[in-house]
Amino acid sequence: MTNPREVQLKSRPVGWPTHDDFALVESAPTDLADGQVRVRNEVMSVDPYMRGRMSDAKSYAEPYALGEAMHGGAVGVVTESRADGIAVGDHVLHGLGWREEAVVDGSAVRVVDTSVAPASAYLGVLGMTGLTAYAGLTRVAGLKEGDVVFVSGAAGAVGSVVGQVAKALGASRVIGSAGSQEKVDHLLNDLGFDAAFNYKDGRVSDLLREAAPDGIDVYFDNVGGDHLEAAVGSLRLGGRIAICGAISVYNNTEAAPGPRNLARLIQTRGTITGFLVGDHWDLAGEYAQRAAGWIADGTLTSRETFSDGIDHAVDAFLGVLRGENVGKMLVRL
Template sequence: TPADQSAPAREVRLVARPHGWPEPSDFELATSELPELADGQVRVRNELISVDPYMRGRMNDTRSYVAPFELGRAMEGGAVGVVEESRAEGYAVGDHVLHQLGWREEAVVDAESARVVDTDAAPAPAYLGVLGMTGLTAYAGLVRVAQLREGDVVFVSGAAGAVGSVAGQVAKALGASRVIGSAGSQEKVDHLVDELGFDAAFNYKDGDVAAQLAEHAPDGIDVYFDNVGGDHLEAAIGALRQGGRIAICGAISSYNDTEPAPGPRNLARLIQVRGTMTGFLVPDHQDLAEEFAERAAGWLSSGQLSSRETVVDGIEHAVDAFLGLLRGDNTGKMLVRV
């Protein structure tokens, strides 16, 4: 009814730029009236919204590959929702769509920046996780950036998280001879080995990362998929074999730093081992999306790839979910059910 259409919807706004770790007071849950639909737009009721580490960077007032969030306005991010009203061809009421106006209950979305997803083919959370940007990040990082070869020994940090858990399993599926993961709790370590097929895993909070890596990869590693940076990166450089390759995906150990973190002390080792270290951003690898979707569907049905999500209920807890992600509360993709 028209009354429903103008009902205020809740959204999460950034109201102060965090210095160091974000505080709940940096955010505000507010209501806003949705504008009328224009041609080419759909009104979407969000069901699931994604919280991601890169959003921490958008909270700073610094130029990056994505613009900073604007103060006093709803934040943005991946979301899956249901079309409630459509003025766009190809979008019917009831369709599920993947779009970029997360952090809110309802959104008016330009259809050209959205995509209809088939929730019979795969559950909605998969489109924000294993079959979405997360999965493609893992795939592109391994295949294109790290040039993974059969028989490689692979180390993945942040291995129980969204990207890391896919990276480890995909490395196995592509013929890695041994996959080692690191994560921040014994429960996550058990999950990696018992459920995700990692050959070995360790809790980086239990002690020196380099020593633990050496224990689990006594002959060194060929590929390091880096989600963490810091001491993990230094340990991986120290373990790199001849021709080893490092894909720098993320550096979450430094995202809340207020001063630049020092780099690895052993960089010069890359010379002796003729190693490479390459940063990458998933939007540059969209051309691999179709290939990945096909292969991922196969791995999901064969059981070589499985995905788990950590789902927090309620838009009023979206900030808790984001802060929890930075602390490591999640196993697999962290999502908020609206």
């Protein structure tokens, strides 16, 4: 019998990662210590933030170690347990990432109920992704009833929740940008966005002005670059920008210039605030409760894009950077 496999980081990518930066290897057999569980992973997350951790640069998260499995969110079933309160057959969420099997401390996992939602939801709409959207909108951007909200990366995991939750919380108009006509149609037809555009169709500032002729109150930024400059240009009095991500620059090898129009923040008394979901775990219970209600009554829907097999983890990761996903990108094992 072969041992379970894992994906390790082999070298630090410069610019776009390639398959040569990763290695799929068999892991060494490990006995359980007291307090640990063995988990057979069923689904694992590939996330844009992982690109930052592949570089040896000072960041908010530790760089991945070379020759070690890529850490990240995963959900699996417990096959062996020496941890109190966790039984064989339980599904657990953990952070050990891209591997077929994980041996992990019971104190570092969360038991999830797969009769309430599928395992994958705990990595997406009911997990870190959903909380990012909720915390960014409510706490960081201070969403108010009647706000006009713009979100980039709108057909992605975080963005699709942002748009729907903004509507649920009383936004008067929600505008999304995405990278294909299929995604724009999805935003308009399935997710209840009031307006949407393909940012590849022209200058983002022109497209945004067309979609929001009277300006915007909130911008939830997943992209940075031209999108951020366009949002500053369309900001109304007292407008708030929450910086969640900057995927347009993650593979740059040189620093890109920031918005050229920041002086607009003076006349609009606008604010730009960066945030990390990790600082907002105290909202997790509140979000989980509200999200369950929104999902039950159809206010909040979520799509997922799956790759199958650990040997496709790198393809799935590159795919999320290229925009091949609608909703949350996941690998099914």
